[in-house]
Amino acid sequence: MAIDGAAPCGGLEDVKFRVRGVNVYYGDKKAVDNVSLDIPTEFVTAFIGPSGCGKSTFLRTLNRMNDTIPGARVEGRIELDGEDIYSSSMDVVQLRARVGMVFQKPNPFPKSIYENVAYGPRIHGLARDKTALDEIVERSLQRAGLWEEAKDRLNESGTALSGGQQQRLCIARAIAVDPEVILMDEPASALDPIATARIEELIHELRGRYAIVIVTHNMQQAARVSQRTAFFHLGELVEYGETSDIFTRPQVPRTQDYITGRYG
Template sequence: MIARDVSVYYGDKRALDSVSIDITQENVTAFIGPSGCGKSTFLRTLNRMNDTIANARVEGKIELDGEDIYSSGMDVVQLRARVGMVFQKPNPFPKSIYENVAYGPRIHGLAGSKGDLDGIVEQSLKRAGLWEEVKDRLDESGTALSGGQQQRLCIARAIAVDPEVILMDEPCSALDPIATAKIEDLINELRGRYAIVIVTHNMQQAARVSQRTAFFHLGNLVEYGDTSEIFTNPRAERTKDYITGRYG
């Protein structure tokens, strides 16, 4: 994905000012910065989640495989299948584990038969590192799983429709350290198969899972580069102050 000069307004208030960034499949990209800095706002522009906010307005250009995602001809339902989203709080459907994963492929017509659908469900749960834990109870409700399992179920649900990009908005903030470690391992395993973007307040997490890091502050993209460089040799004073804990 390519974003150029993207600004976001909520009514008259500008939440994001002229952000340009490239997101590639081979890297996990982390968005870091203090609360209210615009990182989640920018994440939501990448699959048009801001469309659901009445007074939100997006300016600039965002392209997926060379297509302008804000063009009038863009099918937003199709876009959100190609650019999946995993939210801060796990939000499985009040359906069985199987149906949570099967829902997307079914409505998008990705499975020609029950056997095809079974295969997609199994493959998605395996990729999400959940298959061995749930394979004997696929008929149980997804909401009965633990928090960490629910989040992996949501990741399985996102990858079941074969997206190109997966957006994760603080996916571990509601989880304990063991569940967080499993999600981080999963992100590392999925890298290269999908372009992954993660918003996180946890700088150690950004350092562990990402190869590229973007630092946002007060609606501006202050610095974007290799994660190792951002954390060890930041170019901007504001980045250095944030990383060393002078504010946050």
């Protein structure tokens, strides 16, 4: 069932997530305040704002990662392709296969490169035999831009890779279960400039194949990789629109002040 009301973002794009009236609490503390927005299928959406403004907390509502935090609760409604992800009938394991997550710090499993990528398809029953699993691993590493560097090292530990390679391995791991959405929580903040540029190139390459949402504290990065930008401040969604408009023609003074560096 669709939610009534227009989204606070212009355009006629296909909507992947439809969010209405979402509040997030950690105990008595309200971390996200009445957020409503539509996240499109075919574009990269960036969440920007000062540290502690609620953007990562809100990101985690999109695949129910806040469920794992004691005392956290979410109010409002979030639909993925028209389906309420917080309904009692939603299989959270399947939801997290559909909505993959890449964290700020690369977190490969203490397993081989091959096993890092094969783990998800194996537990979800996506490969009928070893040959099919090999194909999924190769395809995922190729899409993550890591195949050429890793194809002769598949039995080595994923933790032996460089930081940038580890992050691309985590992206390959997310891709391997054939998700519809990839959430990225500051995926390049722990990386050097060369590795950061590679992650940004990868986001461009993956755009359109998956709906991508990225949290970033780096406004230049948001401007480079995204087509839609949401500005959060003090738990509120202040402004949401086309990235070019947010950075050059913001409609709200608070956005203008943040973009021009008056606070942040």
